[in-house]
Amino acid sequence: MSSANQSNIPVIAIDGPTASGKGTVAQLVAQRLGYHYLDSGALYRLVGLASFQRGISTAVEADLIPIAQNLNVNFQGDRIFLEGQDVSDQIRQEVMGQRASEVAVHPGVRQALVARQQAFRQSPGLVADGRDMASVIFTDAQTKVFLTATAEARAERRYKQLIAKGFSANIDVLLQDLRERDARDANRSNSPLKAVEGAHHLDTTSMTIEEAVNQVLKWHQAD
Ligand code: CDP
Numbered sequence: 001m002s003s004a005n006q007s008n009i010p011v012i013a014i015d016g017p018t019a020s021g022k023g024t025v026a027q028l029v030a031q032r033l034g035y036h037y038l039d040s041g042a043l044y045r046l047v048g049l050a051s052f053q054r055g056i057s058t059a060v061e062a063d064l065i066p067i068a069q070n071l072n073v074n075f076q077g078d079r080i081f082l083e084g085q086d087v088s089d090q091i092r093q094e095v096m097g098q099r100a101s102e103v104a105v106h107p108g109v110r111q112a113l114v115a116r117q118q119a120f121r122q123s124p125g126l127v128a129d130g131r132d133m134a135s136v137i138f139t140d141a142q143t144k145v146f147l148t149a150t151a152e153a154r155a156e157r158r159y160k161q162l163i164a165k166g167f168s169a170n171i172d173v174l175l176q177d178l179r180e181r182d183a184r185d186a187n188r189s190n191s192p193l194k195a196v197e198g199a200h201h202l203d204t205t206s207m208t209i210e211e212a213v214n215q216v217l218k219w220h221q222a223d
Contacts, residue, residue, distance in 0.1 A: 006118075007140055010035075010125040012220055013133035016147035017193060018097065018181050019154035019161075021204050021212065025147060026129035027078075028213045033127070033220075038120040039075075040130030040137070041100060043113050045091040046071055046082055048099030058102035061109065068103075068112035089165060094158075094177060101181050107190040110136075132191040134199055143220040146195035147212070149205040154178055 012035070014026045023039060030037035047068050048058065056063045074081040080088045090096065103109050110132075117137050120126055128137065134144040149157075155175040162169040185193040195201060200219050204212050 006121050009121050009123055010143075010220075011121060011133075011138045011141040012125070012127045012143040012145065012216065013138050013141035014127065014129050014145045014147055014216070015131050015133050015135070015193070015195070015199070016145075017131075017154070017185065018178055019158040020147045020149050021157065021209065022129050022147045024209055025204075025212045025216060026127045028209065029216050029220075030127040032213065032217060033125060035125035035127050036120055036122050038117060038126060038128040038130075038133075040113075040117055040128065040133065042075075042080055042091060043068075043071070043073070043116065044100035044104045044109075045096045046073055046080070046087070047103045047109060047113075048096045049087060049091050050082060051103065052096075052099060058099050061106040064103055064106060065108040065112055068109045071116075092162075092165060093167060094162065094169070094174070098177065098181065101184050105184065105188045105190065110191055131185055131193045134196045135194065136191050143216070143223045144196055144199040145202055145216055145219065146199040147202050147204060149203060151175060151178055151182070153205045 012029060014022045016022045027037055047064060050067050050071060051058060051064055072083050079086055080091065114137065120128065134141050152175065155171055155178050158174050158178065159169050159171045202212060202215060
């Protein structure tokens with residue numbers, strides 16, 4: 001598919017900090033519109049996991065780049081396969097979220113994942129979830145949303161999400177990790193977490209998921 005054709009395909013970019021609810025909202029918006037869905041964070045988590053399996057430190061960019069370039073990953077519905085193995089639950093562990101955030105600071109790792117992310121832009125449309133969807137990967141997205149919530153609300157959501165998956169979790173530790181991750185994501189020099197000009201801001205602290213989804217759909221209709 002040529003890039004000229006691709007640019008006609010609508011993209012809704014949903015960016016925001018950790019546990020802001022962007023994944024849930026993005027998936028539901030995609031479902032309602034019949035659009036494709038890109039979970040860009042999963043790619044960074046997969047680099048975190050694949051490097052962990054090979055005993056590679058998240059500090060060594062030169063060793064991480066080939067891993068990012070050659071990720072053998074398959075998205076099937078809501079399951080994610082790495083080298084044919086279902087790793088959907090494993091990559092959701094907090095330790096993989098931390099590793100993801102550590103590998104994501106390296107420009108070479110980010111660069112290695114660009115084309116893979118842009119390939120998700122397929123007809124009839126795409127909802128892309130991440131931190132740099134509007135600022136770097138899909139700068140021409142028709143609708144740009146920056147989703148936030150207070151750190152406390154996000155820690156509570158992440159807690160419930162982990163418990164529901166059968167992982168153990170401590171809310172105070174989660175809050176601290178989340179603040180650390182916010183700081184790393186916002187302060188890195190390459191593609192820092194930041195709302196772009198023209199983005200719709202949505203604070204979901206006291207919103208239901210349904211309300212957030214409806215708001216995004218309304219914006220998309222008007223954009
Ligand atoms: O759900 P949560 O926001 O905690 O995590 P995620 O979206 O799966 O992303 C995990 C980590 O990957 C983030 O902390 C970011 O450092 C990184 N990431 C990124 O740098 N750029 C993206 N487009 C998506 C994720």
